Amino acid sequence: MAKKFTRSDRSRPYLNILEFMVQEKTFLTIIIGGIILAGIFTGNTRAAMWLGFIFAAYATVANDSIQSLGTFIESNRNKQWWVLWLYIGGIFLVTVLFSYLYFDGDVTYQRLLKADGSTNYPHPVNFSFFQIIAPLILLILTRLRMPVSTTFLILSVFSADTSGITSVIWKSWTGYILAFILSFLVWYLSYKAISKFFKSRKFHNSWTAIQWIVSGTLWAVWVMQDGANIAVFLPRQLNLFQFSIFALSIFLGLGLLFYLRGDKIQRVVSEKIRISDVRAATLVDLTYVILLIYKLFISTVPMSTTWVFLGIIGGREIAISLARKKKGKKHRKKAGRMILKDFAYAMIGLAVSVALAAAANESIRDSILESLRGLG
Numbered sequence: 001m002a003k004k005f006t007r008s009d010r011s012r013p014y015l016n017i018l019e020f021m022v023q024e025k026t027f028l029t030i031i032i033g034g035i036i037l038a039g040i041f042t043g044n045t046r047a048a049m050w051l052g053f054i055f056a057a058y059a060t061v062a063n064d065s066i067q068s069l070g071t072f073i074e075s076n077r078n079k080q081w082w083v084l085w086l087y088i089g090g091i092f093l094v095t096v097l098f099s100y101l102y103f104d105g106d107v108t109y110q111r112l113l114k115a116d117g118s119t120n121y122p123h124p125v126n127f128s129f130f131q132i133i134a135p136l137i138l139l140i141l142t143r144l145r146m147p148v149s150t151t152f153l154i155l156s157v158f159s160a161d162t163s164g165i166t167s168v169i170w171k172s173w174t175g176y177i178l179a180f181i182l183s184f185l186v187w188y189l190s191y192k193a194i195s196k197f198f199k200s201r202k203f204h205n206s207w208t209a210i211q212w213i214v215s216g217t218l219w220a221v222w223v224m225q226d227g228a229n230i231a232v233f234l235p236r237q238l239n240l241f242q243f244s245i246f247a248l249s250i251f252l253g254l255g256l257l258f259y260l261r262g263d264k265i266q267r268v269v270s271e272k273i274r275i276s277d278v279r280a281a282t283l284v285d286l287t288y289v290i291l292l293i294y295k296l297f298i299s300t301v302p303m304s305t306t307w308v309f310l311g312i313i314g315g316r317e318i319a320i321s322l323a324r325k326k327k328g329k330k331h332r333k334k335a336g337r338m339i340l341k342d343f344a345y346a347m348i349g350l351a352v353s354v355a356l357a358a359a360a361n362e363s364i365r366d367s368i369l370e371s372l373r374g375l376g
Contacts (some may be wrong), residue, residue: 018110018147027143031136038132048127050245053233055135057249060150061257062142062227068305069221071281072215073261085258089251091216095223096247102126105237107246110300111228113236120164121155121228123235129182130360131157137352141345148349149304154229156357165357171295172304179311181290184319186287191323211282224296225305290311310346314339 019026024195034055041047069088076084096107106113112121124131134157141148151168159165187194230250236241288309321335358365 001038010082024143028325031140032138038129038136040047042127042129042132045124045126047057047086048132049233052127052132052135053230053246054249055132056154056230057231058253058256059135059138059142059227060154061253063140067221068226068309069215069257071284072211072219073258075211075278075281077261081258081261082255085255087212087216088219088258089254092223092254093247093251095220096227096243099224099227100238100243105239105243107238107243108228109224109296110233111225111302114300119236120160120167121158121232122160124158127233128157128360130356134356134360137356141349141352146345146348148345149353150229151302151304151306152350152353153304153356155232156353157360158232158365159357159361161361161363165354167301168303170324171299171301172307175291175295175303175305175308176311179288179308180315182291183284183287183312183313185314186283187316187319188323191320194280197279207278207282211278211285214282214285214289218285218292219253220297221292222291222305225292225303228302284312284316306349307346310342314342 037051038048041051070087074082099107099109103110103113111117134154138148138153141153149172151172152165155168156165160232231238231246234246238246291308291312292305317335317339321332335352354368358368
């Protein structure tokens with residue numbers, strides 16, 4: 001017999017939307033206020049620059065906590081938040097200070113400004129509305145627990161032409177594939193030994209020290225790769241005042257992030273298999289940092305570290321589901337759905353990034369339209 005839908009059934013979606021708006025009223029107020037400010041300051045270069053930077057500073061760190069800090073936060077829930085903050089914040093300050101001094105005011109390790117002075121991401125004379133709101137879009141996707149690529153979403157709207165987007169996509173794709181393969185091999189080939197070794201919940205205290213060293217290294221390399229996503233709103237070479245604002249704002253933002261314990265995006269890490277085990281977290285981070293270091297030195301083209309992280313987590317989940325001796329396919333299907341969901345969110349982020357880039361840059365819009373005509 002067909003189910004009869006009552007008036008309450010038909011009105012349920014509207015009630016869910018209303019409940020979401022009530023629960024997220026503070027967040028929605030911030031987003032709406034930010035969009036209004038973006039509209040007001042679009043014609044004011046200086047104000048637009050600092051407004052966009054503030055949005056990007058929090059949005060980038062909050063979204064990327066899943067990849068660079070997620071396992072560290074998850075496996076150190078018994079530690080005081082301010083201890084974790086001072087450790088990670090201190091590493092950040094040292095990392096950006098070195099780049100600032102060594103590269104003559106460039107805090108991005110030449111991700112935005114090449115050695116010959118050229119750049120694929122010129123600092124705008126006038127900021128467009130879409131450039132300013134790009135970090136707000138990232139905040140919305142983050143609130144929905146989507147691990148989207150910050151690099152695509154923010155750098156794309158500053159790209160001078162499509163080459164600035166395609167080069168990043170290619171480097172990120174190869175990073176994802178390498179990460180997936182390496183992570184799969186590590187966890188599949190050594191699963192028996194790892195599961196036996198990790199079976200006991202007790203572990204030597206030296207594991208905590210090792211994890212902090214690996215996580216600190218990972219965070220430093222992440223800053224070298226993704227610091228450009230925040231600094232893109234600022235001049236390519238900063239004076240001392242600009243650098244001080246840049247460093248202090250992100251340092252304080254990290255404090256808020258640790259106080260909130262990663263906020264909602266942290267659940268993407270928390271739902272993974274035994275990632276709260278400090279030894280498993282260390283192995284994941286070690287694989288991640290090796291790939292980031294390799295990609296860091298192979299070229300100065302920016303890269304989506306989110307895609308590399310998703311490759312590592314995806315390879316690990318598939319390897320564990322295949323290596324387990326449990327009967328049935330339930331756990332394998334669960335791992336497959338989890339990976340497909342994360343990948344789908346990454347694709348959504350890419351699509352939104354290209355749409356924003358096209359809206360913000362006429363040359364990119366024309367190139368995309370020309371390519372579509374060619375396909376037709």
